[in-house]
Amino acid sequence: MSSKFAHPVGILMLTATTMLALGGCDQSAPPAEQSLEDLKGQVFTVTLAEDSPLSGALQLRLSEWEAQTGSEVRFTSDRESPSELIVLGGTELPTTPNITIPEKLAKATQFPAKYRLVFDRFRDKAVAVPLATDRLLLWYRRDLFENEDLEATFREQTGKSLAPPETWGDFLTLATFFKNRPEVAYGCVEAMDGSLEANRNYLARAAAYAKAEKWSSFIVDSETGAPRLTTPGFVRALSEWIAAKSYSPAADGTEISDTRARELFRDGQAAMLLSTLPPTIADGKPRSEQWDASIAVASLPGSRTVYAIDTGQALPGEKVNRPVHFATTGWYLAQRADQPSDANDRLLGFLTDPKESAYLVQASRRGILPMEPTLLTEPGRFRGFGLSNRTVGELFELIRSGFSADNWVADLRTTRSAELQSALGQALQEALAGKSSPEKALAKAESAWTELLKPGLSEFLAEYRASLGLPPLITKE
Structure with a gap:
């Protein structure tokens, strides 16, 4: 197997370099119960960028895939490589073309309806499966x-x-x-x-x-x-x-x-x-x-x-x-729409299986919360937090309650997010330092945002609305 990076991934791409004629599989059934023997000898190439907190956890899960299938997973840092599957951050959803997920996975009931309608949308279509997100909480x-x-x-x-x-x-x-x-x-x-x-x-x-x-x-x-x-x-x-x-x-x-x-x-x-x-x-x-x-x-x-x-x-x-x-913006798994295959469907199902995805457990130990409620049924699997069993139970009860909530607010998920957040942070620091009143600091931030968004406003709105699952604005001729 080629080299594996110790600290991968802003975007992770999975490429099947050897295509086999595989029979269809039922994504609704647990992948662990499917026959994976016909994948023996197949090679998958994983393209990893350098900054994803999911990298170590994904490597653990992909090692399990290799052990169960007899296939091989290789890693490369070349983002231009052809790919079938892709793991990406939420800010990249509106700007990553040609991604999708199989229809039966888009309708899968293991993902709470609110998450399917909010976190994995591009315009009016589900294009990715939510993997993990951070949630701001009060510790006391x-x-x-x-x-x-x-x-x-x-x-x-x-x-x-x-x-x-x-x-x-x-x-x-x-x-x-x-x-x-x-x-x-x-x-x-x-x-x-x-x-x-x-x-x-x-x-x-x-x-x-x-x-x-x-x-x-x-x-x-x-x-x-x-x-x-x-x-x-x-x-x-x-x-x-x-x-x-x-x-x-x-x-x-x-x-x-x-x-x-x-x-x-x-x-x-x-x-x-x-x-x-x-x-x-x-x-x-x-x-x-x-x-x-x-x-x-x-x-x-x-x-x-x-x-x-x-x-x-x-x-x-x-x-x-x-x-x-x-x-936060979270992390998502999607498939390249122009390169569908049964092999990729099966790997996608394996990585998103709610019961067996140990990589989500590992990710949670790094402070990233699992997005699937069925993963929360065994609190002992999450003891890597260094918290008592009582507190772990409280933590996952909060996560469970959040799945059915209708008042989620996510970070801005557009290509302009970094510059907007920087302008806001500068204004907030002036207010915290007593150099400006709250009103003046926020007026300064709002003015900066307005100027930043003037060039390319229509493109920003298109990205922003797409990230919210909203249709494009209808412009009058």
Whole structure:
């Protein structure tokens, strides 16, 4: 077998270099029960780019494929090589031509309907199978939140029970309380460094106040491409994010990365953490079983106020708008539409089989959450997180509940995402540093976005709408 890379893949392409006449197979049946002997001796070439977090996990799963079939899988870094199957990031879905999945897999019931309708769409067609995504969560110190003395003190001060926050306002109340306690140095910790992770922490707050009816178009108008960064929900979110800074290690002006935030939480210095990754993932070595048991996880806070996108007015009602499920762009598996074959269908089925895809388990150990609910039935398989069984159970219950949610918000999945995120990050850092008010910082970001999108606006809108599963805009002649 040719060389295998230690740290592959932004895009992974699978190429069958020897085509065999194979009989049809039923994708709905577990691949492990199908006869794979007729693939013996076949060679598959895997083209790997250099930066995918799924690489090691995919190599493990493909090694299982080799063992079961007697075929050989080779790896190359040449992205121009012909390919039949491709694993790609969400930002690449709108710009990768000629990809598809077999119709029976597109209709497969093992993938939750919401995911099929949202995460794997290009215009009105399913073109890929979702493999994995990160989900932003609230990690907290169970030992502090369940401490009877702290509970009594918190109730005396606030009139509320000491519990994970329901709203972002509750989050600030808890951060204030713990910052003034001797048990920890900080009430909360999260990325605040102008990075994509920091932007996501801000946008998760904004989504609670400014989420539009369409599941992920709240930040940009999908009809005009106009940014919505200066609307009341976004301004309020930034004001509260700046307030949260006061109770974190960023209070002295230090820029805190996501890795550093997890390290501080793991070292016992903070009561709450916002991160997509488990706080033990930094070095994979939990401090002790007792420490494992002290870590708990909850969904993001929500809000009691939602601002209408069109008027900016607060909508009536005091009911808590439960947390928006904020996810990253994710990773997907697709087939090249111009090179279908039974061999590729079978490999695609093998890699997406919900029960036996050990590579998803391995990916989850790197902090990437599995996208298929049937993989969540055996929590013991996911102990690589370095968390207690109780916390692992809580984590996967949160993931299960997310599968049926209708309020997912994903990162921008277009070729313009990097420059837009960079402009937003710069403006947010100015506000966090006190160099600009929330209103002025967001006005600066919105102006930058408008200028960036002027050239090629129609192309951006086409990509953006396609990534949301929306049809192209109809232009009047």
